[in-house]
Amino acid sequence: MARVTKDQNVEDYLRSLDRLLRNVPVEARHGLVEDIAEHIDEGRERGRTESEIIAALGSPESVAAPYLDEVLREGNAPRMRRIRRMLGIVALVTGLFAAIVSRSSDSTVVNMGFGPADAQGLSINYGYSDVFAATQLLVFIALALMVATSAVMKPVIARKYSIAAALIMTFVVLICGTGLGMFFVPSMITAWMLAGANNLKLSHLSRTKRSRRIQIIGGVTMLLPVLLIISGVITGAVDGAGPYIYLVVALICGIGFLLNLRVALWATCLIGVALSVLSIIDQGMLMAAFWLAGIAYFYFGLYGLLWFEKRALAQ
Amino acid sequence: MLEQREKIATNIRKGVLEYCVLGSLANDDKYGLELAEELTKRHLTAGEGSLYPLLARMKTAGLVETRWEEGGAGRKRKYYSITERGRLMLKEFRSVWAEITTQVDELLGGQHGQGH
Numbered sequence: 001m002a003r004v005t006k007d008q009n010v011e012d013y014l015r016s017l018d019r020l021l022r023n024v025p026v027e028a029r030h031g032l033v034e035d036i037a038e039h040i041d042e043g044r045e046r047g048r049t050e051s052e053i054i055a056a057l058g059s060p061e062s063v064a065a066p067y068l069d070e071v072l073r074e075g076n077a078p079r080m081r082r083i084r085r086m087l088g089i090v091a092l093v094t095g096l097f098a099a100i101v102s103r104s105s106d107s108t109v110v111n112m113g114f115g116p117a118d119a120q121g122l123s124i125n126y127g128y129s130d131v132f133a134a135t136q137l138l139v140f141i142a143l144a145l146m147v148a149t150s151a152v153m154k155p156v157i158a159r160k161y162s163i164a165a166a167l168i169m170t171f172v173v174l175i176c177g178t179g180l181g182m183f184f185v186p187s188m189i190t191a192w193m194l195a196g197a198n199n200l201k202l203s204h205l206s207r208t209k210r211s212r213r214i215q216i217i218g219g220v221t222m223l224l225p226v227l228l229i230i231s232g233v234i235t236g237a238v239d240g241a242g243p244y245i246y247l248v249v250a251l252i253c254g255i256g257f258l259l260n261l262r263v264a265l266w267a268t269c270l271i272g273v274a275l276s277v278l279s280i281i282d283q284g285m286l287m288a289a290f291w292l293a294g295i296a297y298f299y300f301g302l303y304g305l306l307w308f309e310k311r312a313l314a315q
Numbered sequence: 316m317l318e319q320r321e322k323i324a325t326n327i328r329k330g331v332l333e334y335c336v337l338g339s340l341a342n343d344d345k346y347g348l349e350l351a352e353e354l355t356k357r358h359l360t361a362g363e364g365s366l367y368p369l370l371a372r373m374k375t376a377g378l379v380e381t382r383w384e385e386g387g388a389g390r391k392r393k394y395y396s397i398t399e400r401g402r403l404m405l406k407e408f409r410s411v412w413a414e415i416t417t418q419v420d421e422l423l424g425g426q427h428g429q430g431h
Contacts, residue, residue: 028371035347035367038393042348042386056355058362066368 010040010050013060020064023156024071025203036063071200075155080197083306084158087194088151090302094186095144099137101280101291102183136180143169143184147191150198158198166191182291189299193306211307215258218300222254222268253297257304265304272298328359333369333378334408335359340379340397341405346386347393370395378404 014037021029036057043053057063074080147169150162169188173181196202202210229247232238249271256264275294279287332354339345339353347370351363360366373379378401386392397405 031371032367035371035393036364038390039347039351039363039367041390042346042392046348056351056362057364060364062362063364063368066365066372 009054013054013057014040017060017064020060021067023159023200024064024067025201025206027203027205028067032063032067072155075198075200084151084194084197086306087190087197088148091148091151091187091190091194092144094190095140095147097276098183098186099140099144101276102140102180103133103137140183140187143172143187147187147194150194155198155200159195159200162191162195162198166195178288182288185292186295186299189295193299193303197306207307208309211303211309214300214303215260215308218268218304219254219258221296221300222250222257226250226254253301257300260304260308262305262310265301265308267301268297269301269305272296272301324358325361328361331412332360332366333373334405334412336366336369336373337378337397337401337405337408340395341402344394344396346395350395373401377401 014033017036018029018033021032024032039057040050040053043056044050048056147165150158150165153161166188169184169191173184173188175181176184196210226247229238229243229250233243233247253264253268253271257268272294275290275297277294279290279294335354335357336350339350345353347367350370351360351366354360354366355363370379374381377398379395380398381393381395383391384394
């Protein structure tokens with residue numbers, strides 16, 4: 001009976017230590033709990049009683065303290081704060097921009113009885129009323145605000161909040177479907193990027209690995225269409241200067257992205273913005289193409305600028 | 316007064332524990348419990364548990380390295396040893412420590428001496 005209670009003490013101790021470390025990077029958390037478990041085992045073999053061992057270890061809080069301090073310090077590190085602030089601004093700006101583009105795309109112009117007649121004909125017409133249109137604008141802005149808020153929260157709360165915000169945005173995109181939904185995509189991506197930035201459990205190593213993955217995915221995404229262009233040009237299916245311009249842009253961005261060249265990251269990001277703006281001009285189906293391609297370029301570029309390690313030049 | 320004493324000791328230990336670990340490992344490779352017992356015996360650490368986060372940080376910093384060896388009861392034991400970088404750090408600490416203790420002793424000794 002006595003033995004059971006003592007074992008219970010050790011169990012409790014390790015469990016509460018593990019719980020305290022729940023916001024700490026996984027490797028560090030497991031490492032520390034294993035070290036302490038080994039310490040307890042060794043102590044038993046030395047003939048120390050379990051309560052002696054536990055008393056000598058100090059409270060689980062004091063053992064976990066250095067890690068918890070570090071997590072908060074890293075979460076509040078200037079670089080992380082800058083990234084979160086930047087994402088907060090991106091959330092607001094893209095939310096507002098998406099609202100404007102989405103309004104430009106539908107029937108408000110027709111309902112209000114002004115604007116160029118040919119543009120009215122071309123627009124994707126949802127047949128919304130003015131009140132609905134105004135509400136939609138407010139909804140966009142409210143959601144953008146919701147996403148941006150986690151940028152100024154304290155690390156541990158920000159984590160939970162930003163995941164909830166990202167899930168809500170994903171839900172919004174899904175229920176709005178392919179038409180209206182695509183205008184919420186930027187807010188959704190920003191929300192998930194904020195959730196990532198608020199994740200204290202990611203160690204520096206896992207962040208580097210994640211960056212490498214995004215680097216490859218982004219590079220391949222930008223380079224694959226090059227094959228289509230080349231085959232199009234060879235077979236004569238496309239002509240004019242357009243394909244060649246696209247070829248140059250995609251090659252510079254794609255290869256530069258894979259090589260983590262700062263200039264290429266900026267170019268990718270800005271071309272993304274330009275493509276999204278262009279989507280206002282064309283009101284037909286091409287709008288979706290410009291909009292989505294713009295989003296892809298913009299967010300790949302943004303991710304690279306925020307997270308890729310700067311290449312050490314002089315070291 | 317005992318509380319004050321403990322507070323002073325804790326503050327000073329905090330700054331030197333890392334180098335005490337290096338100093339201990341400079342003589343001999345040790346596993347966690349051995350190291351903990353040595354430091355506790357010398358009253359250099361209040362809680363044995365806080366040693367492990369410190370060791371993990373020192374490993375990341377490249378001051379110590381670990382290897383697994385056969386221990387008691389067929390279990391593997393994690394042994395810590397000092398690295399070249401750790402030795403360099405220890406050397407730096409020695410000179411800083413010598414300087415500080417000399418100055419502090421002189422200052423405190425001087426004030427103490429005034430009474431006589």
